[in-house]
């Protein structure tokens with residue numbers, strides 16, 4: 001038998017190819033690490049002159065207890081591998097709303113990406129698009145809907161709505177998202193107020209107040225009409241997202257555009273995340289103005305998941321917003337396990353009419369396996385991609401997404417499974433909790 005060196009490095013499965021190539025070519029990942037703690041430490045170091053921006057991303061509500069709970073619950077659940085099952089040809093493909101994706105991973109809607117890297121959302125949407133990982137765009141983006149849609153190219157994309165107080169602005173945003181190729185709408189329910197975040201209070205750091213994270217508003221005709229202004233062009237972005245002090249200086253010096261951006265930014269937070277508490281009945285309005293699937297993000301209780309079914313929405317994201325909203329909250333993974341105990345939820349999911357996604361605390365491939373075994377069809381990934389963005393822009397994000405997906409595919413195979421279908425909803429067989 002001849003030794004075929006070529007085949008030793010040619011992968012059978014798609015995502016782990018990245019790892020094998022990296023070994024074969026002795027080329028470390030562009031981030032220099034696949035270790036999440038190291039990634040966070042390096043991002044902190046890189047942003048050392050912008051501790052406020054780093055803390056905005058990394059930080060959580062109150063005493064960080066919810067974020068700690070999120071991780072603890074993942075530690076408590078453990079995978080039990082099985083042996084002598086063929087997992088040579090592995091796939092982590094997943095079908096959601098009738099679309100087949102090459103993995104269950106989504107880029108979570110994370111606002112103000114421009115505070116960690118000047119390319120902001122263009123870099124992350126570009127990276128996700130290149131890999132076919134669905135990108136969920138935040139209403140608090142530092143780039144317009146149109147610009148993010150273009151950067152994402154032919155990649156799959158969903159739009160996350162912070163529900164504006166004014167209906168005409170909501171309708172305008174939904175129309176723009178449809179036109180720019182966003183296919184599903186994610187309505188975030190847990191941020192009718194921003195959480196109590198002690199680390200941001202001494203520095204009074206809130207990006208919106210510096211005109212940062214309001215590009216969806218600044219480029220929106222309905223929002224700008226309220227001030228008798230024309231919308232900014234679709235490629236607009238905050239001129240100094242790294243340096244809010246500079247904006248203040250410009251305002252002091254009488255710079256009209258700077259003053260206008262600050263004013264529009266402050267009003268945008270009022271329009272989107274400042275105190276409008278909605279009710280279940282009001283979802284009908286969004287259904288009326290959106291053609292595609294509607295997903296509620298921030299569901300933590302079985303009763304709320306059941307109400308979501310009653311109100312005819314297409315799916316939920318079980319999430320506590322990465323622990324950034326309610327301190328002392330149950331972990332998101334525990335919430336998922338409880339929600340999946342509801343016979344009504346299980347029946348709706350099995351019928352294909354109700355999709356269950358998950359986020360808050362996903363860091364590794366094993367975490368994805370645990371969430372899928374507990375009943376999640378897809379998972380959203382938050383802070384880690386922001387650290388990768390801070391370090392290396394688009395290239396860094398691509399690297400980081402590939403890394404977690406390679407980890408998933410390898411860990412799935414080693415656990416004795418070749419597809420996610422084999423583990424989906426099978427927590428009783430595959431996992432144990434202590």
Ligand SMILES: Cc1cc2nc3c(=O)[nH]c(=O)nc-3n(C[C@H](O)[C@H](O)[C@H](O)COP(=O)(O)O)c2cc1C
Nearest residue numbers: 057108109110111138140188321322360361382383
């Ligand atoms: C800096 C930052 C900004 C966020 N902005 C939004 C947002 O605009 N809309 C939203 O629905 N969720 C937002 N989230 C929450 C994420 O979508 C997601 O729920 C959370 O980050 C998942 O937890 P993880 O960071 O532990 O992965 C944000 C999270 C972070 C860290």
Ligand SMILES: O=C(O)C(=O)c1ccccc1
Nearest residue numbers: 111112140191213273324
């Ligand atoms: O900080 C957040 O968690 C968040 O959701 C948000 C909300 C408004 C603007 C930027 C981020």
